[in-house]
Amino acid sequence: MAMTDERWGFLTNYPGRVFGDDDEHLDGLMDRAVAAGLPSIAISKGAGQLLGLLTSMTPGRLALELGTLGGYSGIWIARGLSPDGRLITIEASDSHADHAQSEFEAAGVGDKVEIVRGTALDVLPSLAQQLGPSSVDLVFIDAIKTEYVDYFDSVKDMVSCGGLVVADNVYGTGSGWIDEGGGTDDFNRHVANDPEFDATTVPVGGGMLIARRR
Numbered sequence: 001m002a003m004t005d006e007r008w009g010f011l012t013n014y015p016g017r018v019f020g021d022d023d024e025h026l027d028g029l030m031d032r033a034v035a036a037g038l039p040s041i042a043i044s045k046g047a048g049q050l051l052g053l054l055t056s057m058t059p060g061r062l063a064l065e066l067g068t069l070g071g072y073s074g075i076w077i078a079r080g081l082s083p084d085g086r087l088i089t090i091e092a093s094d095s096h097a098d099h100a101q102s103e104f105e106a107a108g109v110g111d112k113v114e115i116v117r118g119t120a121l122d123v124l125p126s127l128a129q130q131l132g133p134s135s136v137d138l139v140f141i142d143a144i145k146t147e148y149v150d151y152f153d154s155v156k157d158m159v160s161c162g163g164l165v166v167a168d169n170v171y172g173t174g175s176g177w178i179d180e181g182g183g184t185d186d187f188n189r190h191v192a193n194d195p196e197f198d199a200t201t202v203p204v205g206g207g208m209l210i211a212r213r214r
């Protein structure tokens with residue numbers, strides 16, 4: 001039996017049906033974002049569930065996200081944190097950050113989430129100084145795909161032992177897949193060759209890389 005587009009669509013939605021779907025707030029979040037002019041490029045529901053689960057498998061004291069958009073993935077991360085845990089999420093677009101701020105508040109996680117405005121590569125050096133080494137339990141990378149290697153190099157010392165780096169779209173997007181020269185093959189191999197991390201990729205959404213610091 002071949003993998004068809006129809007089957008792939010069914011499998012993509014399968015985790016939501018079996019393991020719990022979006023709640024009412026998350027369910028309407030991207031419709032509200034698109035109505036406000038944000039692009040429809042959030043992670044899939046299955047990827048959100050995985051991200052929340054992975055966050056909850058760490059101590060969940062501090063998480064860092066690169067690329068906030070409308071707050072969809074950030075809410076999954078925030079819900080996986082420990083009760084006093086917090087998420088710092090970096091967003092280059094003021095309009096995206098404004099929209100996400102209201103979504104974080106409406107979802108009841110506004111007190112756990114701080115949006116830092118600016119481009120990730122500009123913001124990360126001062127954040128690294130402020131937070132210190134081994135201070136972050138989970139980093140989620142979801143901003144500019146061609147900058148993933150630089151993001152990884154900027155955040156890796158901040159990741160705690162046993163902490164995770166997760167990255168989205170590592171197999172590609174609608175504009176190109178890894179077998180066509182799309183995706184983030186350079187980044188995937190860069191992480192694979194880092195002796196401080198164990199890593200793999202999973203076919204969730206556009207492909208997720210999960211790396212754990214030794």
Ligand SMILES: C[S@@+](CC[C@H](N)C(=O)[O-])C[C@H]1O[C@@H](n2cnc3c(N)ncnc32)[C@H](O)[C@@H]1O
Nearest residue numbers: 042043067069072073091092093119120142143
């Ligand atoms: C794919 S979307 C993030 C989706 C979000 N993580 C989610 O799943 O709900 C990428 C976001 O990164 C932002 N962005 C683009 N360039 C950036 C940069 N250099 N630094 C930080 N954010 C950036 C975009 O404005 C956009 O909101």
